[in-house]
Amino acid sequence: MSTVRRRPGRRPGSADTRGEILAAARRVFAEKGFDKATVRGIAREAQVDPALVHHYFETKEGMFAAAMQLPITPDTVIPALLDGPREEIGERLVRMLLQVTATPETREPMLALMRSALTNERAAAMFREFISNALLFQVADRLGVPHLRIEAAFGQMYGVIMARYVIKLEPMASADPEELVELLAPTVQRYFTA
Known part of the structure; x- marks a missing residue:
């Protein structure tokens, strides 16, 4: 029985190994949450050795932080919410979140963070700090x-x-986004104007 020895160095294929690991991490965190995701499982999903995951990210927490580069940032969300009539902010908020969650590429990082916040206090603290300080309180204060x-x-x-x-x-789950905007926007608007 002969075994093929791999040569040391870069693995064959894409040169963006770090990006592939991050994409795999987002999928695994979205599916399993922070606590149940493992470095080995993420490495398996990315088709790399777990040592390579540790090389790029050191810890699962480090990988989580890098993977959770959310598709929306306060720099884009705050102006989008505040730009326009105040009586339409509820509609803008509902529409924006439905648009961001419409595709797997933008939905998975958000779901990973949300699920992980439910199962891990460190992830909950990261989520809480980001949402409260970087987004919610700034909008509320403005x-x-x-x-x-x-x-x-x-x-x-x-x-x-x-x-x-x-x-x-x-x-x-299968409702048309416009139907949800129509249904939810008036309720969300009350929080801003009541």
């Missing part, structure tokens, strides 16, 4: 809205995303 109100709007949309994409509650 609008002059109490923090509790903006957290209630966020909680409403968090629940919608969980029901639609994690629990896959029907008919919400």
Whole structure:
């Protein structure tokens, strides 16, 4: 029985090994959450040796932080929410979140973070810090809205995303996004104007 020895150095194929590992990590975190995801499982998904994962990211936490480069940032979200009439901010928020979660490429990082926050306190702290300080409180302060109100709007949309994409509650999971905007925007708007 002969075995083929691999030569040391780069593996054959794509030169973006780090990017492939990050893409695999996003898929695994989205599917399993932080606690149940393993470096070995992510390496298997990326078709690399676990040592290579450790080389690029050192720890699972480091990989999680790198993988959670969310498809939306406060620099894009805050202006998009605040640009326009105040009485339409609820609609803009609902529409934006439905658009961001419409495709797997943008949905998976968000779901990974949301699921991980449910199962791991460190991930919950990262999520809480990002959402509160970088996004919610800035919007609340610029609008002059109490923090509790903006957290209630966020909680409403968090629940919608969980029901639609994690629990896959029907008919919400397959509802037309415009129908959801029409249904949800007035309720979310009340948090900003009541």
